[in-house]
Amino acid sequence: MRAVTTAQPLDVSPTPLALLLLGREADPGSERGVECPGDLPAPSDPDLVARAAAAKAKLGDKVFVLGHHYQRDEVIQFADVTGDSFKLAREAAARPQAEYIVFCGVHFMAESADILTGDAQQVVLPDLAAGCSMADMASAEQVAECWDVLTDAGIAGSTVPVSYMNSSADIKAFTGRNGGTICTSSNARRALDWAFEQGERVLFLPDQHLGRNTAVRDLGLSLDDCVVYNPHKPNGGLTTEELRSAKMILWRGHCSVHGRFSLDSVNEVRERVPGVNVLVHPECRHEVVAAADHVGSTEYIIKTLEAAPAGSKWAIGTELNLVRRLANRFAAEDKQISFLDKTVCFCSTMNRIDLPHLVWALESLADGRVVNRIQVDPETEKYAKVALERMLALP
Ligand code: SF4
Numbered sequence: 001m002r003a004v005t006t007a008q009p010l011d012v013s014p015t016p017l018a019l020l021l022l023g024r025e026a027d028p029g030s031e032r033g034v035e036c037p038g039d040l041p042a043p044s045d046p047d048l049v050a051r052a053a054a055a056k057a058k059l060g061d062k063v064f065v066l067g068h069h070y071q072r073d074e075v076i077q078f079a080d081v082t083g084d085s086f087k088l089a090r091e092a093a094a095r096p097q098a099e100y101i102v103f104c105g106v107h108f109m110a111e112s113a114d115i116l117t118g119d120a121q122q123v124v125l126p127d128l129a130a131g132c133s134m135a136d137m138a139s140a141e142q143v144a145e146c147w148d149v150l151t152d153a154g155i156a157g158s159t160v161p162v163s164y165m166n167s168s169a170d171i172k173a174f175t176g177r178n179g180g181t182i183c184t185s186s187n188a189r190r191a192l193d194w195a196f197e198q199g200e201r202v203l204f205l206p207d208q209h210l211g212r213n214t215a216v217r218d219l220g221l222s223l224d225d226c227v228v229y230n231p232h233k234p235n236g237g238l239t240t241e242e243l244r245s246a247k248m249i250l251w252r253g254h255c256s257v258h259g260r261f262s263l264d265s266v267n268e269v270r271e272r273v274p275g276v277n278v279l280v281h282p283e284c285r286h287e288v289v290a291a292a293d294h295v296g297s298t299e300y301i302i303k304t305l306e307a308a309p310a311g312s313k314w315a316i317g318t319e320l321n322l323v324r325r326l327a328n329r330f331a332a333e334d335k336q337i338s339f340l341d342k343t344v345c346f347c348s349t350m351n352r353i354d355l356p357h358l359v360w361a362l363e364s365l366a367d368g369r370v371v372n373r374i375q376v377d378p379e380t381e382k383y384a385k386v387a388l389e390r391m392l393a394l395p
Pocket residue numbers: 070106131132133134135166255256257258319347348349350
């Protein structure tokens with residue numbers, strides 16, 4: 001039987017009202033900030049596509065629209081470039097003539113774009129409620145408290161922070177201030193190699209799975225070399241001895257999308273689709289990664305499918321918007337692509353950027369009003385840049 005393939009025509013219809021209202025909600029306690037001001041166009045407006053195109057044309061070279069791989073089709077059709085978060089931030093920095101960078105992604109990505117672009121460039125996030133649950137799992141206060149715990153244990157001086165790109169600017173700045181580096185899912189191995197040349201152990205933030213998978217799969221460390229620091233427990237839920245003997249101190253954070261794939265999903269798809277190749281993102285749990293045939297970043301996933309032979313079958317463990325687009329794109333080449341889990345799962349915060357919010361942002365800019373600007377304060381930017389530059393200098 002054919003797997004749950006999603007090869008359907010592009011759906012560029014406006015978002016249902018429920019999601020639009022959800023996108024107007026706010027959570028001031030999280031990294032995603034405050035509520036979206038202004039009047040949004042009605043999601044039922046049949047002219048939304050034409051309005052976005054007209055506003056973008058009016059802005060011309062002044063605007064550059066970035067679209068993360070996990071964005072909706074209705075939004076991605078207006079992206080000047082698509083990619084993962086780091087690629088997008090660099091693309092923005094490479095276009096100093098673009099006064100406005102409209103980032104169709106989530107809050108930490110827009111922060112990174114602001115850090116890497118020039119002072120004259122303004123970064124806009126169409127919906128300020130588009131945060132990231134993983135980035136929210138490590139607040140600046142919690143991480144400072146963790147560092148105090150490591151200091152009291154006498155090991156802060158020999159511990160190197162390595163923070164995943166999917167973290168707030170505050171966490172990136174903490175990393176820069178304390179001799180650490182940022183990593184992406186593509187260069188996590190190189191970042192860990194570098195970190196172990198600088199110190200005896202690594203504090204990996206905020207995704208425990210990427211940290212564990214890279215340490216065990218790529219560096220050959222054992223699961224026993226890794227401990228999980230729980231910011232909601234005294235001392236992280238660990239004894240001083242456990243902290244001292246660990247090689248990897250993993251922050252207790254995870255991606256709510258990739259964390260849902262299970263070993264059962266892998267076993268089930270192998271039974272259902274004989275000969276299937278299982279390809280997953282390293283944000284998945286360790287047992288899923290261990291059972292998969294291929295593991296890599298979103299860019300790796302795309303390249304692997306591009307190179308795959310006709311007639312091959314693939315089950316992909318990453319966000320559903322991307323998997324659907326890949327299924328559509330490769331259906332004509334007779335590559336059968338399905339979602340790894342039986343239950344559909346979008347990244348709900350990525351999905352908050354919808355066509356009404358994009359139209360609102362573009363039309364506001366075309367009228368000379370900068371809305372939803374994401375601006376990192378100079379002190380945070382300075383140290384976050386130190387950590388990002390260490391990553392760029394990785395061998
Ligand atoms: S897919 Fe996961 S890591 Fe990416 S924005 Fe959504 S919750 Fe965050």
